[in-house]
Amino acid sequence: MSDFAFKLYEYNVWANQQIFNRLKELPKEIYHQEIQSVFPSISHVLSHVYLSDLGWIEVFSGKTLSDALALAEQLKEQTEAKEIEEMEDLFLRLSERYILFLQQKEQLNKPLQIQNPSSGIMKTTVSELLPHVVNHGTYHRGNITAMLRQAGYASAPTDYGLYLFMTKTEKA
Template identity: 40%
Template sequence: MNVGKTMYGYHEWAIQSMLGHLSGLPKDVLNNEVKSSYPSIAKTLSHILAVDTMWIHILERVEFQQALQDAMSQLPLTDAYTIEEFKSAFKNVATEYQSFLNENSDLTVTLDVNNSWSGSRETTFEEILLHVSNHGTYHLGNITTMLRQQNETSLMMDYSLFWYEDTTVTS
């Protein structure tokens, strides 16, 4: 099993599961303001999308600062997305990741990431995929709390549930 690839698969599954769940809830849930790390579910999804976009560009060898700037410049547009627009955007970025994974079977390849807050560091493709998954999981947990604050049902997205839903996961 390739852990990075599997964890990215989990991330993709969890995002799509949450978007599917949100599409069955009242439309105002997406933009209602709540007290959390971001003021709404839409802005949280927008942030996850921006970070996913930034990291795929870094994996494709775009410099960190440029990838960050390009991804963050989309926030004013994506902050206002509907659930359907989020579904499409996340599907598009997932397609980019799948293309990358199909072309790069060796995830131990390293690249230098010069993060403006933390400095320069060599990291592997696999570590980046693990970060993308972990980052998404963190913020999907925020969305679960936001849903509960709005008296809406949340969604179970544990990795162990993914084991049973994704038949491609093997030991």
């Protein structure tokens, strides 16, 4: 299971980069443009994804969920204000941190107890939760694509099936 969770995370990095590459092709103002949607703008969506991913690796590294949520809240405003290139860099450095962490195989199946403020304690592992980080990213990439279309622009392909074809067909 852990190898699969690691591979899914690598897909997540590829999919985020597809979105950044596409956003950098568009007029600069699109990134902060107000759009009536799930979030006020695409920068708000990417900040939310970044701060969630940051929160989870803090939890994986021993922080409590409430401390991780507090950290995210503290960084929210400054993260939302960033420009697309700065955001791309933040995502890149965070993915490097994840990859370093996930390469320590013993981390993947280390038992975790997560105290959720609203629903008690969950006993889990990093490899069980990592698919949530990826699934959460996919969900918000789905938001971003709809928001881009709403603003009149196409998005970028980010399907896991496409990623599998690209990575596996080359090796075939």
